[in-house]
Amino acid sequence: MPLLSILIAIPFLGALIVALLPKKRPELVLPVGLGVSIAPLAVAVWLTAEFAVGDPSFQFGELFVISDVFGVSWRLGVDGISLFMVGLTALLFPIAIAASRSVTDRAKTYMALMLILEGAVFGVFLALDLLVFFAFFEIVLIPMYLLIRIWGSGNRVYASIKFVLFTAVGSAFLLAGIIALGILAGDTAGSLSAFDLPNVLAVELSETTQLWLFLAFGIAFAIKIPLFPFHTWLPDAHTEAPTAGSVILAGVLLKLGTYGLLRFNLTLFPDAAVDLAPYIAALGVVGIVYGAAAAIVQPDIKRLVAYSSVSHMGFIVLGTFAFTTQALQGSVFTMISHGLTTGALFLLIGMIYDRTHTRAIADYGGLAKVMPVYAGIFLFSAFASAGLPGLSGFIGEFTVLIGSYMTLPVLAIVAGSGVILAAIYLLWAYERMFMGPVNSKIEGLKDLGFRELAIMIPLIVLILGLGVYPKPVMERIEPSVNVILDRIESATEFDVPEYGREPAPTIEIDHSDDGHSDEEGDH
Amino acid sequence: MTDFLWLVVLLPLVGAAVNLIFGKRIGEPFAGWLGFVVVASSFVIAAIPAYDVIAGTAEPVTVHLFSWIPVLGVEAEILWDPLSVLLTLIVTGVGSLIHLYSIGYMHGDERFPRFFAYLNLFIASMLILVLAANYAVMFVGWELVGLSSYLLISFWFTKPEAAAAGKKAFVVNRIGDWGFLIAMMLIFAAFGTFDFHTIFATAEGVLSVGMATAITLLLFVAAAGKSAQIPLYVWLPDAMEGPTPVSALIHAATMVTAGVFMMARSAVLFEMAPVSGAVVATVGVLTALLAAVIAVAQTDIKRVLAYSTISQLGYMVLAVGVGAYSAGVFHLTTHAFFKALLFLGAGSVIHAMANEQSMLKMGGLRKVLPVTFATMGVAWLAISGIFPFSGFWSKDEILAATFAKGGAWLLLYGLGLLVAILTAFYMTRLFVLTFLGGRRWDEGVHPHESPASMTIPLVILAVFSFGFGFVNTPMRLGFEHFLEPAFHGVPHPDALDDSVIWTLAIVALVSAVVGIALAWRRYNRDELPAENTGWWSSAMAGFHVDEWYGRLFVLPGKRGAELAGQMDAKGIDGVAHGIARGVREAGTALQPVQSGKVRGYAGLLAAAGVVLIVAIVVIGGGF
């Protein structure tokens, strides 16, 4: 059974079903949409359960040749990395949809767009053909654009087009890069071009070619992540998007970038990756500090969380380019965890926004007295986001930091300061919104209802569960991550350092961050 | 008997969860009793296997629970050795007393169940910290302790001061945590594991001295955050915004000692790094001195105790610095009893005085609060270092160990002695102003002794404050031998001659007496000396350290953050908007060419055609 194709198809078909619902029964839209979006979740859970632990190859593979001449195939498959990206997507969409009850204007369209978006995101994570990957990667923009444009708040026109143009500029380079790579692969594969991952992986690329292609791919993903200094679209888009849009944007769409780096930049252009790693990781670390610093001064809670995303994504980038199994696993784990925690925060902000229609921190105060349950869950999510041990955020960022130290010691140390800054911006915001005397404007607000609690509970359980027992996730990620490292090791001079097996770098020797182990040099 | 140790951690967690979710339905006072029972059960479950360890019949063991972060080799394990046994008993023991006390103290608070949920959470966190068998799990406890502390300090969050204090505590602690994190990076790079046993067993061969120094200094940064040492002590006085039982449990008896505990745990590493030892000892003694000086000028009863705690923690840190780990842990233990007692006593006073905390408005409470008066008297003598109260023995041991190192260390010894005088002075000041002399109460205050649930813990703690010192006297070093297995063969500090020991003891005792005498003369009278000008007001304000921090770090930090915020709008977006505008303007600039006039179009068509033809001829080689 073409399980993965079905996974992609369900939401698209669901969108069609929603679009065909009778106009006079608007109350059907939400349940139908929710029902449709739960089906992929079931599939994703089944995939996770059936996934062969320890097997590094792509599983549940499918292949259908679209064009012989151009070497394009419908090739799908999941490995330990995409498995959880799919899972995260499958989880966040039903939640985001369930949280969309306040959308009553053109609800059908809204629901259809959400489902199209879901299908497209599945496509990105499952496609193993560069051109098909690109197609899904790019089409994601449109439903998201419309979600912001139509259901966004105040400054939505500007924010939506900014979102599209920033990311599309990256896509332009990505497409050019994919085409160039496809042409080169075509020479080996004996067709005009070839975009299939096995074909593309077989190409021998010179260092210069690798460098250019790496940059072409990298800039697209860097904008998507977003990596400093390409991040300025994100606060606007997050802030103006409707709640579900923000949840999906932060929870899922940003991961398209880091996933792309991991899947393509590292494996396709290992030489360039090793050469550029310190610089890109440095940008990631700048993002960690810069995003956190900017978050501190935001007067708008949604913007604050948006900037915190910039900071968290920096950890993922740092881990991705540290080239140790610890750091890479930490990166993937942080992707999952960030989706859960930031998703939770945006949902919570949406719930309060529905009540008060303001996002300004200054308009609140003493909320914990008025809505104690809400406050408790908010604080939980904030601490999860700030990397409190025992919650999922910690596992990922901790593993990234420990894993990055061996190859990028200075950056890892600076990145560690993120823990302080995260505490500052989140707790300061919490203090201003939830503590202190009760602001008269928010007196008498209702605490979370059953429906809202039901939305939050899965996230809370997962954040806690993954924080306490991350092993089931980690053990599925590990083999896939090691495949990437093996490829880097075999294709380049780089050796992944082993912890505890050699004298640890002393503080004076800092040049080990040039990406090469200096085992030979020191003896 | 160690099979059920996991319950020790789990029970308080369950208690916290139940009270958090169902607390409202359980209501007062059952929520409090639930909280008390789970902690007391933990104490009992821990006490049974602890007995074997104390009796010396059980070797340290590691209990494996589950695999936590496989890629880092982090196992969730319980290390059951003398050090963790001791701390577990203190945490659950003193903890249950404070739970019991809180049932009375928090009576009538609308978030009564929530309070016990947080207290339980704190106990669980602290137990994770002390029972951890590796640095990673210890860090979990370390951070969760910070969380519970945050929750409890800002428990009365509608008060802006409480809200700010909680945040400050957490953020300052996190600065220390950064050090912990970096230390862990170095440790993992060197050892490939966080496991205590492996690290301590192989450290000698793996670590260079420089590396050991780096790691221990970083660990000390972490400890300075949690154990409130210079420069990170500033959160602790503010933490007094929390309910008084919280101050007793967290900011006196347990959490703040985590730093000392962690350094004692890492004794093997500290032993390898003499430079770190010197730094630690110096910072410790300076902290002790500074805090003692500030404590002298405080008028708020809880703030005196807060600074006193910082000062006493300085002693413990000094002990670690001079390599007297068991002395440090010994002082930690005695301090846990008498400082908890002092706080609870203070709480009892505040409770009686209708939340009045200024000592200037107390006085003469001896008669109305007899139990509080008596028990606090014990604590007063204990902390002042009067023979044979527990504080005397533990403080003396630290000073002796410092003295024993000789040379420049004698300076530290001298400062330590000075702190001892100051300690006796400010504690006497507190005691006299509160309980003796005339009544300076506000109108309408009718103090009365607290209920039994509050006084029983006071009495129990008083017993320990008096007698616990005897477990480790120069005649019989029982405590030191008990802890030995926890330190992986780290040698004891140089032993001194008996005569020197006794001389030092007498010197210490004399200093305490001097301090008490000075304070007694100054304060035990009807007309109190004016202490609100010059030096006094400066010390009262903690020498304005907070303001200086604000000017030096917070404000520039804020500016930087604002700059970052603006750079997005003007810098990066400026470029993006510039490009967009450029494209647009190019379009607008071309518009006039589109004149609508056929003549113009035809001209351009012809011109472009000519260019094209010339180009094609040139390229095609037509010339």
Add this chain to the structure above:
Amino acid sequence: MANGSLLAVGFEVVLLVGALVVLLVAVVAERRRQVWGPVVGITFLLAAAVGLWQWMTVQDGGGGLFFSMSDLAILRSPMVVMDGFSAFAAMVLGLVGFVAFLGSWDLQARLGKRAVEFSALMLLGVAGLHMMAGTPNLVVIFIGLETASIAFYVLAGFTRTVKGSDEAAFKYFLLGSLASALFLYGVALTFASTGSLTIYGADSIRNFFNLELVTEPGILLVGMGLMLVGLMFKISAAPFHQWAPDVYQGAPSGAVGLMAAGVKVAGFAAIGRIFVAGFISQIDAWAPIVATIAAISMVVGTVMALVQTDIKRLLAYSGVAHAGYLLTTIVAGADGLPPMWFYVGTYAFMIVGAFTVVSVVNGPGSADSSLDSFKGLARRNPEMAWLMAILMLGMSGMPFFAGFVGKAFAFVTVADAGYLWLVVLGTLTTVIGLAFYLKVVSTMFTDAERVEPVEASMPARFAVVIASVVTLVFGVVPWPLLDVVANAFPF
């Protein structure tokens, strides 16, 4: 051979006969549109069916060169060619003509009695367009060009009462004539230098290059250049595009679709036929020129479209950009023809659909059609708004719309031909293009003061639906069409 010969010109014959029948029927039926209207539609569909028949015949090996006085003459200098190239053009033009006719239904209602002539001219124009694709003879190409052009000059000015329509038609006529003249002069010079007017056959230009060693290419190059200028004008490539915005804006919306789409299809067929099939040996001379024009067109079209406030002018400039993208395929030579066909074939439907929407929103005869008139369309007529959104996304080159597939494969072939810089430029202008296509979409979702619903007639809706379906289907399931265009090669 005779049957085959008839089939080779079947497309033109059907359309010409259809035009006559329509006029006759109209006379008989007292110009009642319900009666003659279907005849026009059926004629277009029939023509498309002939195209399909041609296609199948060609695939079975039945294609070839036709029409001259004798078999020998056919071998030396044929007048008609039936190959995958012309057959595919026939199918596309027939269907596009059909959709354009549906799209002009509202306009015809306004034209009243004159609608019959309008429809007949459409049929004749399309016949002329296909002539450009179905002949190897340069003069016949010119005749087809003129047939189509004259029909379109008239169509552009059909609503003389509307301000601007007259001017548009006149401008189109003057400039178009100039371009035609240049083309014709190029043909003459080509004949002068090679002694041939045909691309296939014994006396063909191709043979000339095969047999002779060219030492003095000067005259030939000038001839090629002139033909290129003429064709670049027709397909509105920059800097020969200036007529397009003015004419598109002035001409009735209901008629612009066919002008824009049909000329692009036929123009590129002619370019492909002349340059890729005929002057392939001179590719080193013309490819850099074409690449440069492609680049200028992409940039100018995109940048200018960005600042437009009129939807028709916007679409005109976007057409300039599309001419640029299409020209990149020509640069790749023979490899570029399949993507060229895919691109232009799907683009033709999009542009017809888009102008039909414009005609629905602004009225079919309108000359003025500010972008603001699209405000609130999502509420005033959600169906039209969403279909327009699909068309805009299709044109912008979004994946899962046909525009992406065309563009992607165009770029692949161009990159393969060594013009990576064109690809980079193309992807970048595509991004800027996204800005104005989304501006249209965004405008439709902006709430306006006007809330009265926009009515669309059934044929117009049908036209837009077909266009959108083509855009979507070949975006999601491109491989059947890819297989087809892979065989749409010149003889």
